[in-house]
Amino acid sequence: MPRSIVIVGNGAVPEGLAGTIDAADLVIRFNGCRSAGPGGTKTDIVAVCNTGRPALEMLAGGRWKASATVRQAREIWCVRTAEMFAAMRAPLAVSHPDLGDFCDDYTAGFQAFASVTGRRLAIVPAEVHRRLDLSLAAFVPEPYVVPSSGLIVIAHVLENIAAAGDRVSLAGFGHEGWQWHPFAAERRWVEERIAAGRLDRLHPPA
Template sequence: MIVGNGPVPDSAAKEIASADCVIRFNDCRSYRPGQRTDIVAVCNTGRPAKMMLGTSAPSALHANILPTAWGAHPAVVAAAGIWCVRNPALFAALRAPLAITHPELDDFCDDETAGFEAFALAADKIVRVLEAETQRSLETALAGFSPAPYIVPSSGLVVIGDVLGAHPAADIALAGFTHVGWEGHPFAAEARLVDRWVAEGRLRRLSVAPAFSLAVGS
């Protein structure tokens, strides 16, 4: 069960709880007290990472990271694992071109993975960094839907792609995905790609609505 940060109907709570694994994102905005979380997938670069970790210092200084509001969130506390969605090598390669095309995103590629590793170690959680190839393959798949210029796929789509690749025969369900958000993600194309996977029977949505009014995002 992959649960985005969009609206999740109360009627979905029982099915979410019964899943073998429940994945949520970043600050787990769709979480409700008492609900289950096994993995929290995080944007481990730039401002989102620094907000979660509660620091603007370089990640190399995070060896003794202190608890933050994010780290004390019940979903984060309950999770056994932290997934770092943004592969550091892939984002390091983005820094130079982004400095030309999007100079306002000067900290977008700042790698905070070490901070999440330190947090996971202190909290007795398993940390995993997703492979760069997952994002690359998604960029290839998205090209077939003529996306408008974008920076990177959303963390929601990257996690969906990762789980599909690792568990092709599993019953993979989505909730809380609305395919709208930051303009740096190709949400319209992502919605069409996810709808294609749903039509192929590779995954399913807990609630169905017109694709372009829903969000795949975190």
């Protein structure tokens, strides 16, 4: 049977979508799952930024691990591969010296948490990131460091998770945030796939 897959970003979610999101077959959220509440509560997968300060903050203490969304998730996805980010360290030290800890990898910490709590841990393949960089080049982005975790997960779902007939929907994606993500190009990438019928954005019921 075709599935409904909803990817919920950490941006604003319009009122009236909580029920639609919670009724989906598969719901994916990010990091601290700020979308939970107005964006429903169901959480099957939490995709995490597993390098740098965001990863360190999630793993430190127990607040993230004990949150209601993380507790119900059956899978944790790491969106970055250690090898790819290790290769980025030296170039970034020259181009972005203020990002000294950006490539610090904490995948082992998420793996340990998943193992202890009986969850599956998966790492988004590096090839998804590489192909995404090539695709984004068509939109002539301003200089950037990496695509956002949200876009990497969208690309991963379209390439490797969604089957023929599945509906993949987005909510909570404003395409804005950290200055070193190529958000203008990301928006165009998403809109191109919406126009092709591969994605849609959820809207509140009339």
